[in-house]
Amino acid sequence: MKKKICKRCKSIVDGNKCNDPACQGLQSGQAAQSYKGRIFIVDANKSQIAKKIGLPYAGEYAIKVS
Ligand SMILES: [Zn+2]
Incomplete structure (x- = not known):
């Protein structure tokens, strides 16, 4: 299955559910049609990067979407 990228929260997911359930x-x-760069958050509570860029949920994210 092709991955989908959410323009709002930048989740990269299989299917239609964002990593952020509220999004x-x-x-x-x-x-999004395309994206640049990817980041995988394993544990948002332990990840310094996740805190820095404000990703509260585990999962795969795009750095930039277009
Ligand atoms: Zn989203």
């Missing part, structure tokens, strides 16, 4: 950007059709 729902993908459900409302806000998928």
Whole structure:
């Protein structure tokens, strides 16, 4: 299955559910066409990068979406 990228929260997911359950950007059709860079958050509470860029949920994210 092709991965989808949410324009709002920048989640990269299989399917239509964002890493952030409150976002729902993908459900409302806000998928990005392309992205630059990826980051994988394993444990948002232990990740300094996650805190720095404000990613509260584990999962894969795009750095930049377009
Ligand atoms: Zn989203």
